[in-house]
Amino acid sequence: MAKLPPRERILDAAEELFSREGIKAVGVQAIANRAETTKMALYRHFTTKDALVEEWLRIVAADYTAVFDQLETAHPGDPRAQILGMARFVTDGLPEISHRGCPFINSIAELPDRTHPARRLIEAHKAGQVRRLADLCARAGLSDPDEAAAEITFVLEGAQVSTQNGSIEHAGERLMRLVDAILDRHSASKAAP
């Protein structure tokens, strides 16, 4: 078992602990322990705990963006398939996320200061996702792309929240059906007055 370099081990440990326990609940010592290194080493790679939090969220955001990119190459010229692919990605992630929750939603709850770099990163990422979704909706010929993108965003977020608090059964399938219905409704709205 070849160890990864210290920086990667620290980021892996941060990913695991932050997403499982929350940001404020996890101390840097715990991260260092799990990464099988020391606090000193951690502070050589990250100036402060906040910087580590920010870097962790940056990686998570990049992973989501990568899914968008991957869907674009998997379904070129088929924006509707890309949108449904994003919904499918969230659906597939629900069981794993179950009761742990979305890292962005959870983290923003612990970052009430809107000027905090990590929070700005989350907000910029979410805004980018919505913009990209609206672009896909426009390309899919929907009559009101902004509205459709907003509605789809609502249900994607809501499905994750409801899975976390355990209030909804079969959240995945319901999410898929609802996204499909939203797309249908915005496709037909111009044709059936």
Next chain:
Amino acid sequence: MAKLPPRERILDAAEELFSREGIKAVGVQAIANRAETTKMALYRHFTTKDALVEEWLRIVAADYTAVFDQLETAHPGDPRAQILGMARFVTDGLPEISHRGCPFINSIAELPDRTHPARRLIEAHKAGQVRRLADLCARAGLSDPDEAAAEITFVLEGAQVSTQNGSIEHAGERLMRLVDAILDRHSASKAAP
């Protein structure tokens, strides 16, 4: 200006600070200060900080339940109006909640332990809300009440999350339109195959 009794002042201070800063970010000393009393008085009324958190969430949950009750008396025998009233209530709360977020969603992010009393309270409350919503959907004659209630729950939660992270404009109106569309779709699904 007649002061409220200490216990009420403490709960008011907890409401303000917990919902604004988060649970772990607020110390009992800060709550006591804002309530214009002392830590000692606080621990006379609440055995521990967790107990105060739980009591706060119990009150917030009761407020939500009271809205359901109030809508029932305002629109007796009109379940659809009650459902739309609930959506309107969330919509009207969005500007105030703006960037602060829903107390339940935020708190559950800081309570990863599912056996924690406060978390159990939140989960029980959310499950009750969904059950009540499904009951209204059934009374409104929708073909699949559980599905409709789940979908409405998704969008109510999602609208709050998206408002908090600032990614969606006009979230309120979009929420209302989407809930309306969901109700229409589940009303017509049996009549138009």
Next chain:
DNA sequence: CCTGCACTATACCGATCGGTATCTCAGGAG
């Protein structure tokens, strides 16, 4: 007056927080 009670004020407890200084020790250069 006095007694009792609820509340306040303050000091303190051990633990832990984010962050840092110091100390140890391996290994290459001469």
Next chain:
DNA sequence: CTCCTGAGATACCGATCGGTATAGTGCAGG
């Protein structure tokens, strides 16, 4: 062999955490 360098481990820093002990204060009822 000595000397230097630099990374890793340890101890430590002040601050703050949740929670408590203790002494004082205002006010009711007898």
